[in-house]
Amino acid sequence: MTVKNHVLKNMYRDSVALMRLSQEMEGLENVAQATAIMGTDNNKDLLAQAGLLADSGKSATPNDLIVAFDLTSPGQEEAVITSVQQRLMSGRQRTGGGAGYRPRSMEGALQTLPQANLAMISVPGEHAAREARKALDLGLNVLLFSDNVPLEDEVGLKQQAISLGLFMMGPDCGTAIINGVPLGFANAVPSGRVGLVSASGSGLQQVICLLAESGEGISHALGVGGRDLSGEVNGAMMLEGLRALGEDSATEIIVLISKPPAQSARARVLEAASQCGKPYVISFLGEQGEHGKRASRGNVHMENNLEGTALRVLKLLGKETPGWASLDDKNRKRIESIIAGSDPGHRSIRGLYSGGTLCYESLFILRDLGHLAGSGLEQEPVGGDLLIDMGDDRYTVGRPHPMIDFRSRCEALVQAAADPEVGVVLLDVILGYGAHPDPAAELSPAILEAQKIARNDGRRLACVVALCGSPDDPQDMDQQEKTLTHAGALVVHSNALAARIASAISRGGAVPLPGGDTRG
């Protein structure tokens, strides 16, 4: 550990700014401990006691600010100091009313931005409902990112919203795009004629990204939160969303995405859809049998997976089947070579997902193909395929979400490689705003390491990546794909296709076509 002090003479910043500075410094990669404090004698004692006092700090005077930090490796001092100075000096450059000003309340925020019509709320669950209620009282639509909000609060909030003519997107709504404005974890996609309402964040992202790749844009993408189609909430916001998109002149085709709904909610949604003039693609993910494709009727088309949903939309819009829907020759050859080089007895699948819905979709696709695949939340299945949603609460206590922080997944990947039963690892990588700026750089070392571990043990490990992103996303999707491919991963853009590939490698056979008649 290397302790450094940086002294800023006659530097006056208010207590909140200093506290934030300390927190930000501690969040930096190489910093173990950090604080910003005035250079009084008593504070120098405090620093000394905490092991944070260095020589330059000793000579500080009471009107100087001591920025003290403890580095995990030497040589990083400059980077930390640069970022500190940027943070301290940034207030000086801003002129213009309101820049840098942070109101303490929503009322104060409304005074600063009187034209505000949306509150985006991501505070801890126990406070979320109260804040959402406040926002509705102020006449604001709400995007409620927070989860762990009691179900009865969700019901009440949605009722309140509806009575006020407002939207309550959530709780547990991570994604929305309204008039081209990305909210939460969202992708940069062109504007166009497809409107979507979704009870799933990553599901929504997958569909709009596949559409974007085919040159189809969206009018709006609304989120309703994961429980909207439960019996208690009964599709309250879903119906509002469908109605709004029905009335929106830019929207020509409406897509609905959800896990299978409660009976009453299903009926309401289907009723509303059938009464609207526009074509609907309704995707209840994982549904089979009587609720499957055969339920398509009139303007309402039923799908049960995300890839199929995007394909159906493109077909309805008269577009050709896109390239991402099938394997290109290069990937096909790679799969064949992987299968050729592996022992059939050791090819179980391990899925490490950041998007819950993508994990869920892969699970049912594999089960549909006859795999005994488990989610880790139930008993271990006999077949040994295990798909884990690492964004689930049990994996994210005290850690950032896997869409932002890749450490857990990298560790899990390396662990999976050491398991002689595992022959395929399935990963999703979701790009877009709010996500990690360079996921490929984070994952590649782990992918390389995992393959090396397997090779040293005389095995082959296939790594299949569903790269969910749009060509315009900030992460440069092409570059991400190249980096992952160079590390040995097999990259496709459709999660369903990734799951089918995993199945093929696991069994040593050809990659199955998508189930059902999507491509009729």
Add this chain to the structure above:
Amino acid sequence: MTSSTVYPISSMGGPLAKRVPRSGRWGTVFAVFRRSCYLESGGGQVFCLADQGLGEGPLTLAVKIPSKTTFRSLGINEGCHLDTDGVDLVVGHELVLTTAETVIWEPDPVGQTAPQDEILRRLDVLIDQVDPLIPSDGLAEVIPHTAGIANAGSSGIVNMNAVAELAMPRLSRLCGGLTRSASEAIDQGVAGLVGLGPGLTPSGDDLLGGMLVALRAMQNTASLFSVDALAGCVTKHAAAETTRISAEMLEQSARGYGSAAQHRLLRCLLGVDDSSDTVNAALDLIRTGHTSGWDALAGILLGIYCGLRIGRYQASPDPAAQSSIAFSRRMAGTPA
């Protein structure tokens, strides 16, 4: 902008008003925050220009500006000068502040104080009410222990943050010194608290400031020596051992001048009238700054407990003090 907008100064603290120059340069800005800035006069006086929403204070010019406006957006930056022509003040070259309707702010005195039992009851209730809100930064964590520190010194420090843990024995020493009128103990306690802790006004300073304002508000002949000793030690140490903004604040506190919020709370806690506004006054205070409000509250509570104790302390005081107290009592007509 060539046509300047004129903003009214709604109030000016009494101690500051006495020092307004008739014309010419008054001071130079050396620190700028969102809704306030600090200036230093030619004579070394530190004073404050602040959005009136932040409340009045002894060295504060409270100005009425639109609510979404930051000070920097008004063109106020470090190095700007504040000049006056006797009626208006000009900051930088273009920002004009008028004193045409300025009210001189002086704190409302506490007036007649409530009986001791009633004061103790109010303190109990208030501490109970704020206890669940106590943040883990600064010295707020000492609040539940203030009665204990004032009466018997701290025993068994419970788990506190590093600043509070360091401060506890120093607070004990200080309070012990106050009740025994022991100058050296007072000085040692103060030396360990001035400049201690995070913030532009370090936590220790805010606490001492609150203590002083409270003690001055309930001062009587019995406590005079101790309070004067405390005031003297604080101003002495503050001059060299803390930021100049804080030193100025402590100078005013030493004379009994706190912020409007502090005085309002003191009236609620000490005044003979109905105290139903106490929680609101406390909330007003703790909303100030990051921990400054909390630290000042801790100081006020500690100050009141000490103040009640100094009045009835039985054991023999420090010999140096004894003659002083005896003198005061003779002057007041009470038996020595």
Add this chain to the structure above:
Amino acid sequence: MAEKRDLLGGPPATINVGLEVFADTLQELGFPVVQVDWRPPAGGDHRLTDLLSRLERSSDPNAEGTN
């Protein structure tokens, strides 16, 4: 009020309460957003949260009264 409530009529103007990354994104893209400096109103104690809510309402001249 009607125009303000209409969410789909134009690009939203957003008040962000919570994770700053969401406001940062909007700011970088040039969309109107203001970040609220949110603190939990009471240290997790719901009794005190209610007390504070009632205090806030009672100090609001437009409040209808406490319940």
